[in-house]
Amino acid sequence: MVRDDACLKSRHELAIFSMQEVGIGVDLGSTEFRVGVFDYNTDALIREAKDKVPYYVQGNGIVTQCSADILAAVEKVFDSLQLNNYNVCSLGVGATCSMLVGKQEDQDVVPFNLVPREEKCHDILFWMHSAAIEETAYLNDTIDKSILSHFGGKLFSEMAIPKLMQLCKTYTKDELIVLDLHRWLLWRLSLKLGYKETIPINVANSNGIAHDGELFGWDEKFYQTLQLNKIYIGNRNEVAHSNQFGDSCIDCYTNWFQSWSSDMLDNTLFVVAGTSTCCLYASNTFNSFIPGVWGPFRDILINRKHNDIDENYSVYEAGISNTGLLLEKLYETHPAVNDTDIADFLKKIENDIQSIESRESRSIHLLVDRMFLFETSGETGLTFVKMISGCNSKVHEDSDPIDLILRYVVLIETLAFQIADVFNVLKLGNANISNIVITGSQAKNVRMLNIVDAVLDKIPIGTPDIDNATAGVRGAYRLGKAHQKDISPVSFSRNTTLRSHSTEKKFLPDIYDHLKRKYANYKTITKTNIR
Known part of the structure; x- marks a missing residue:
């Protein structure tokens, strides 16, 4: 990670005027790009701004986005926040589990249009994209069962790997590179803030399994079995892995980070109920496979820089699309x-x-x-x-x-x-869950909370006492600050309290x-x- 000389000079000159130290949290959801600016010393939210970002339903399971739309939203939001007036000390990014497709030219990624009939360049396969039906069936028949066990027993067509296989079949001579959307966005924002960073480089997680089946994080042996032809995961050049200015992850995890604390370990099911529903559970004593549930995943809560092969936090996820x-x-x-x-x-x-x-x-x-x-x-x-x-x-x-x-x-x-289904499947898998925390836009729906309460025999349910719309940027800010301080994003004291749903009618x-x-x-x- 290197800062431009001009930027270093500019930063030094502006420091004379005692610029306020801030951290940035970025949340790219299904239809909205949002940025929060936080006081780096008190963690208070100072300012926020947002802009709409569309996705495009092409038919036959094909759903896309355009990186140009995202970058236009970045320009609009960054300009409105006047970030040049702050000393930006950290950057955290959460984004949907979509994937960007491009062609590498030196240290730049040129957008690759996946829908040639469209005038705009559709270079992102959106998370809802589900066209890779044949590829999914092939992978489920050929991938080792020990790998499939990390995904509830089988992959499904909205995951990154089936989409990747479909790209391999469709574009055999184009020498494409693919990146998880959150990694690409972190890289572009770091460049915008003046940091000279290379195109993201793929590094395997400590157990060789990618989080939620995304593109980055698998061990090399897995990629070899896919026979990717001339499609590359991240930077295709052999360059040394360097420290990044910020950190990024799938958006369900940033929503988790903003209200998670160590006392939730082993006993709490965390539910992010928005456009889709993601249910998360973490343990440092339990690491078994659970049929129908994704996990265990590593290097999410700690060891995010992949330095510790003995990391023992297991994270599980179960989700329902289009809820x-x-x-x-x-x-x-x-x-x-x-x-x-x-x-x-x-x-x-x-x-x-x-x-x-x-x-x-x-x-x-x-x-x-x-x-x-x-x-x-x-x-x-x-x-x-x-x-x-x-x-x-x-x-x-x-x-x-x-x-x-x-x-x-x-x-x-x-x-x-x-939600009750996920809870019961985890319990059948011997997860020791005794309460539920629900966040996201659906957490405001008292009727839904009451029904969960009814069918699960009045299990304690809590909802964070913050605006659900800011949960993603708050969690992303935590992620970025933790990266700078070289600590876990969940080692901060909880900055939200939980409202007990027992007070509701x-x-x-x-x-x-x-x-x-x-x-x-x-x-x-x-x-x-x-x-």
């Missing part, structure tokens, strides 16, 4: 929606539920007793199924507000049931029993196997 996204789709597509803001929509629908329950003299959940959601039709819609006399029939969408309300309730039940006892029965039916119908 919060289902609510967004309902809001965007149902003909009975009149609200212009999703927050207003959710508030109104809960008020309408109270009116219905008062009129019917029974819980709304009894009205959807035989209604389930267990399938989505790609990226374009939802499939609701009503069980009638043992037969399945689609519930057709209409403009009746009651139809909208019933669909909403079934969706919320499904989100809660999925709960269901009547008979509704608890009803929801438990429906959850049992849900498991039978869906035959869920969390991965």
Whole structure:
């Protein structure tokens, strides 16, 4: 890591004016780029800014992004924050588990257009991209079972490695390089801040297994079995690995870091419930494989610089794609929606539920007793199924507000049931979980929390007492500061307190029993196997 001479001179001159020392936390979610500026000495959030970043559904499971859109958001947000007025001491980045594709020219990455018919350069395979069906089946048939055990028993098409195999099959002569999106973004932001850093270099994790199946972190033997032809993981030149200014990871982990502390080790399931739902669990005493759950992964909580081969923290993850996204789709597509803001929509629908329950003299959940959601039709819609006399029939969408309300309730039940599924799978795998912490946009949904509480026999549930929208930048800031101080990102004292959900209004006892029965039916119908 080297700073430009001009930048060093500029920094020295500006230091005369006692520039405030800050750290930067960056969160690139599915549709938004957000930056937080934090006082480096007190960890207080000073300023933040954000901008929208789109993704593009091309059809047939192909979902892309454009790095140009991300870099445009970077320019806009950095300009608004006036970062030149600060002494930036650290940088942490969290981003979706997407992958960037390019061609290397010296120490630059030139975007490679994966959708030639488009005028814009689509050089990112978005995390929702699921077109590599054949490649996924091939990998599951050929990869050693000891590796697949780290991913609940099998890979699935949204993971980076099946996407990589599809690229190998499609582009045989292009000599492409691929990078995990968070590593590419960290590199570009470091350059923007004046640091001369090389294109990221792949380093294996201490157990040779990549976090969440991403591109970087596998041992060399694994890459050799893939026969990548002329596609390279990170920097294709043989250059020495140098210290980076900052650190980066997948965004679910930065959300975790902002409220995690050592007293949660072994006993807490952490749930990031946003566009998708990611459930995280860490232990330093438990390292067994759990069917249906990813892990154990290493070098996440500690040993992030890969110096300690004896690192003994095991991290597990289980997730469900397109969970919060289902609510967004309902809001965007149902003909009975009149609200212009999703927050207003959710508030109104809960008020309408109270009116219905008062009129019917029974819980709304009894009205959807035989209604389930267990399938989505790609990226374009939802499939609701009503069980009638043992037969399945689609519930057709209409403009009746009651139809909208019933669909909403079934969706919320499904989100809660999925969290309960993860909890129960971990418990069956002998994980010692005694409480749950839920963050993300769905953590504000009291109905969902109540349902989780009901089906898991009133397990303690906590939610961080911060704005969920800033969780990612707060965790990313922790990550970057920990990197500079050469400590674990979770060794800071917890800077948030947890609100106990026990203070919230709960269901009547008979509704608890009803929801438990429906959850049992849900498991039978869906035959869920969390991965």
